[in-house]
Amino acid sequence: MDKNRGFNPPDTYLILFWVAVAAWVATWLVPAGRFTEVNGSISLETYEAVARMPALLFASGEERGFLNLLFEGLVSGDRYSATVGLMAFLLIVGGAFGVIMRTGAMEVALRRLLGTPGASGDWMAPGLFVLFSLAGAVFGMGEEAIVFVMILAPAFVRAGYDSLTALIATYLATQVGFATSWMNPFSVVIAQGIAGLPIMSGAPLRLGMWAVFTLGGASFCFWHARRVRLSPHASRSWQTDRNFLHSHADELPEAPAFGIGHALILLIVFGGVAWIGWGVAVHQYYFPEIASQFFAMGLAAAIVGSLFKLDGMDLNAAASAFREGAMQLAPAAIIVGIAKGIVFLMGGDDATSPSVLNTALYGLANLTGGLPEHVSAASLFMVQSVVNLFVVSGSGQAALTMPLMAPLAELNGLSRQIAVLAFQLGDGLVNILCPASAALMGSLAAARVEWTTWLGFIWKFMLLLMGMALGFMLLAVSIGYQ
DSSP: OGGGGGOOOOOHHHHHHHHHHHHHHHHHHSOOEEOOOBTTBOOGGGOEEOOOOOOBSSOOTTOOBGGGHHHHHHHOSOTTSTTHHHHHHHHHHHHHHHHHHHTTHHHHHHHHHHOSOSTTHHHHHHHHHHHHHHHHHHTOOSTTHHHHHHHHHHHHHHTTOOHHHHHIIIIIHHHHHHHTOSSOTTTHHHHHHHHTOOTTTTHHHHHHHHHHHHHHHHHHHHHHHHHHHHOGGGOTTHHHHHHHHHOSTTOOOOOOOOOHHHHHHHHHHHHHHHHHHHHHHHHOOOHHHHHHHHHHHHHHHHHHHHHTTGGGOOHHHHHHHHHHHHHHHHHHHHHHHHHHHHHHHTTOSOTTSOBHHHHHHHHHHHHHTTSOHHHHHHHHHHHHHHHHTTOOOHHHHHHHHHHHHHHHHHHTTOOHHHHHHHHHHHHHHHTTTOTTOHHHHHHHHHHTOOHHHHHHHHHHHHHHHHHHHHHHHHHHHHTTOO
């Protein structure tokens, strides 16, 4: 795999730093602009250019400065905003997920569910696909799939399938769920927060989209598993899979019996997700309430895990897991702050107040404004797909693109919800084959599959997924998706 690791993409923080530098320079060169609101909306015809508003290098008081952007971004807003509120939400959600994963309940359940596949594995593989797609949609599972590939790849090979079956049922499934989610805290929630939309709004279409994509992926998984079982030499990974048959290095300790404690953890997870869905749909819960619901899930998991000593867990281990889970999402919270700081540096995101951002929006809208709405929506999706080749982080891509794409969609006659849809589809699906994705490369390494082998195997199905994504983008425009 070493030859595939030669590509070293720039860190998301570094990309955002250079974007910030470009934004700062732009304040000295580009005139600020503003729109006049007419009947509650803005249009290109109301744009007005004003004088330049150069930002200082360092500022005090209410002035704008390049060196001030991180602090200003981190402290802007309130408990309901896309900065302070969203950052607090991410830290709490990360901590709760850390506790849930520390119990080991999901790993035990999957290992016991897999058992020793035979012909029944033809159905076991797509069943796992559905579960991992759900994990991608609800938890935003990505890098965590690597562990499950390590567990399932040898098991599938020894049961008469191949490592590609394991990759489809785990990594591919998580990315399909990630891309079509209605509540993914790492992409949809962040993008909707930045776009100024209610959290988990537009869920019915996304739920339907998740079901369609998951059914398609599970069907592909079933087809491939059956094909390989009946004709093993048809597998592209047949040669490398022989290593799993002749090596004992991949043997894992026997999984503990699936007990009452594990069942209670799964009930907590599914019950918590249902509670959140009910709160959003019936009571319009937002950051404060949803974060508290996730905290309740994490607290309940900590109590159950400690009482039943799941994976040797006690309250100290639960507290440590919460801290580590929150730390894993701290970079995403800082990314949100940097993005808000860049917008602050450019003069803010108020369309009626002078800013360089408004001038940029006016220029982009003039370039794309003549396109039909369906073509404009498709172009948003393609732009997000290309951006994801360079900014693999979902939170980083949302922070980088949504401040521009959301208002740009409005200027082109599209809803902000459609801009978020374009972002999540472009962000999630491209990770299926993007060599800059740490989750993909780690999963391939765990399965002992070369990236070129994976690319040669998955590209046709990838084209189908991209076509389905474009179909949903066009459907969203046709129904006036809000």
